[in-house]
Amino acid sequence: MPPTSTTGAKSSRPRRGEGQWALGYREPLNKNEENKKNDDGLNVRQRIIDIYSKAGFDSIDPADLRGRFRWFGLYTQRAPGIDGGKTAVLEPEELDDRYFMLRIRIDGGQLSAAQLRTIGEISTTYARDTADITDRQNVQLHWVRIEDVPEIWEKLEAVGLSSTEACGDTPRVIMGCPLxxxxxxxxxxxxxxxxxxxxxxxxxxxxxxxxxxxxxxxxxxxxxxxxxxxxxxxxxxxxxxxxxxxxxxxxxxxxxxxxxxxxxxxxxxxxxxxxxxxxxxxxxxxxxxxxxxxxxxxxxxxxxxxxxxxxxxxxxxxxxxxxxxxxxxxxxxxxxxxxHVGVHRQRDGRNYVGFAARVGRIPGTQLSRIADIAEAHGSDRIRTTADQKLVILDVTDERVEQITAALEAEDLQVRPSTFRRQTMACTGIEFCKLAIVETKDRGAELIDELERRLPDFPEPITINLNGCPNSCARIQVADIGLKGQLVTNSDGEQVEGYQVHLGGGMGLNAAFGRKVRGLKTTSEELPDYIERVLRRYLEQKDDGEAFATWAARANDSDLK
Missing domain, CATH: 3.30.413.10 (Sulfite Reductase Hemoprotein, domain 1)
Known part of the structure; x- marks a missing residue:
């Protein structure tokens, strides 16, 4: 592998092009590249420990605050009370709160009970009991103060975890199968x-x-x-x-x-x-x-x-x-x-138990409780999944019903409905500076409404809610993908809503969801819309036909 210092030798004269180092152009072409050239993002860790955590938020260099902090999993979260219509209008410093989201990388989704309990304790002590399991197997905390970051790192590192390169222009968490x-x-x-x-x-x-x-x-x-x-x-x-x-x-x-x-x-x-x-x-x-x-x-x-x-x-x-x-x-x-939701046999004769929270949101106290439940039933291995779920490994046959009951008493469903099992949501406007609409609470409410309206819905339908166009919740590859934006309601008012993508998926029939011209829904009307389109699917589908296949052939009018 050639070292970075020699990549410019491939061209005798630098060319602007796309700013590719290997073609000889090493001068920064935008502010992000300039910041990275000025100082490696990895160097910000020591400044956080020595300066910022001691002098407080106002001491932070803006180039670190909105740039290099990401190299250690830190983003300023959205200041409260800023509506989605201002997301693309305000300057970064106007959107910034004085608190941080902290992303903890969990490579391969692999956690011991002690590690999960540590995350839970950090959440309750330093993050107002917040925690989200992401669709990249990380855990995100909110309301973190810069003064507390060194102590949080010490606690994480004591159990073999870190936030190093959890964000930024870096190799982020390595995803792996929880099994x-x-x-x-x-x-x-x-x-x-x-x-x-x-x-x-x-x-x-x-x-x-x-x-x-x-x-x-x-x-x-x-x-x-x-x-x-x-x-x-x-x-x-x-x-x-x-x-x-x-x-x-x-x-x-x-x-x-x-x-x-x-x-x-x-x-x-x-x-x-x-x-x-x-x-x-x-x-x-x-x-x-x-x-x-x-x-x-x-x-x-x-x-x-x-x-x-x-x-x-x-x-x-x-x-x-x-x-x-x-x-x-x-x-x-x-x-x-x-x-990997449900109870399934392992190769050693024991079982793994996969379970679903509501759209990945699990308070820190509940994360600690999951660690307790795992240990009480003979397991020291908990895993996060790429679908905002959790799995406990190594459960013997005689303990399966006990652990299932213990988890479901915490509203962590081992045998969830299709809607609980396959609805995901990104962070949304509550904390994210890029978001335009609410997602987490909206997703949780949507699950409850669909379970009430369609209690015996038989098909595996993925519903993914995203607060902006960036697709952290994978809207283009969901059966029903919902991209947050402002829409006009029946009274002519601008309100929170979603553009709808239909029939996306991965696997053998991978495809990005279909966008029907003008197909949008307000947040208030979202449960009505999804109920309507799912009932049409059940009425019109052929035997064994997946939702994505039906959505690809359905008339536009049937998708509205």
Whole structure:
């Protein structure tokens, strides 16, 4: 892998182009790139410990506050009382509260009871009992004061957790199957590779200045629960040409305002090669990624322009120094759920128990209670999922009903309705400075309404609510995706509402949701709309027809 200092040698004369380092242009082309050149984001940690936590919020350099703090999982949260119509109008300092969201990275979604209890205690002590399980297996806290951050880090690090590179233009949390090592039907256990990539590369200055955020999944799950289709780089468990398990390499997935599915490079990666190959792919992005315009700085734009064949060639010739063998594609099942909810057998004869909170929101006191429940029933392993759910591993047969009852007494459903199981929501306007509408409370209320109106709804329907166009809640790949925006109600007033996307999904029939011209709903009318479209689906669908298939062929009038 060539060092960063030599990448400019590929061109005798710097060219502006897209600001690619490997083509010789190293001067920053926007303020974000200038800030990163001025000081590595990793260096802000010591300033937080030595200066900002002692002198308080007003002492924070703005370039750190709205930039480098992200390298350690910190964002200022939205100041209370600012409506969605002002999100794109006000300056950052007008949107900032004096409190922070803190994102804790949980690589592979793997937690011990002690780790989960520590997160719960931090939440209750420092974050007003707030906690959200994200759809990238992290936990986010709110209302965090800068004065408390060093103590929070000490408590996290004492149990092997951190917020290092949980945000920023860095390698963010590495997603992994929550059942790694225990699933009966997994291709291979990716835990060692997740750990090695983390230990080798997270926090390294070689990768602390990427063009944009960088999302990884490494999984041997046969249900493909980490959603390799929408990660920047994904290693997907497959059986290689010689019968040995390894990984199929995918690059360039991502949603936001320009959704793209990852492309297969067609290369087979042995487990012992994975960390080196990850570094090679990441280095291609670092050196050739577009740095001129932030909205084009994700790796998906590079591979869209290059194509997978050129990307693989550059990876192998310039960074690895050897060719990867061709390998098979993963065998996707169009009807398989990916969320691991419910009680299921492990390969060792014990059981895992997956359960659903409401749209991922679980107070810190309840996180501590989950740790207690797990330990009381013989488990020290709790996992987060890519669908804002939790899983407890290693439950013996005789304790399954007891642990199920204990969880459901906390309103953590092991046998949830379709609507509880498959409704997700991003952070929303309560805390997020990018949001336009409320999502968490709206999602929780929607679940209750749909359970009341359609109590026996039989089909697996995903409903994803997002507070802005950035798709943190994956609206384009949901059966019903709801993008927050202001809409006009029947009285001509601007109110909170959603643009509707229908029929998205991943897997064998991957597609982005259909947008019907003018199809929007106010937040108040949302339960009526969804009930209406779901009843039409039940009336019109063919036997065994999925919602996405029906939505793709339905008349526009039936989708309104």
């Amino acid at each position: 790694a090592g225990v699933a009966e039907d997994e291709v291979l256990d990716a835990t060692p590779q997740i750990q090695q990539v983390h230990d080798d590369h997270v926090g390294s200055p070689l990768f602390s200045n990427l063009p944009r955020k960088y999302k990884t999944s490494i999984s041997g799950c046969s249900a493909y629960c980490t959603n390799h289709e929408i990660n920047d780089v994904a290693f997907v468990g497959v059986v290689g040409p010689d019968g040995t398990p390894g990984y199929d390499l995918h690059v360039g997935g991502g949603l936001s305002t320009n959704p793209m599915f990852a492309q297969r490079l067609g290369a087979f990666v042995r487990p012992d090669q994975l960390s080196e190959v990850w570094a090679g792919v990441t280095s291609v992005f670092r050196d050739y990624g577009y740095r001129r315009l932030r909205h084009r700085a994700r790796i998906k734009f590079l591979i869209k322009d290059w194509g997978p064949a050129k990307f693989r060639e550059v990876l192998e010739k310039e960074y690895l120094g050897y060719a990867l063998p061709d390998g098979p594609a993963p065998e996707l099942d169009p009807g398989q759920r990916r969320d």
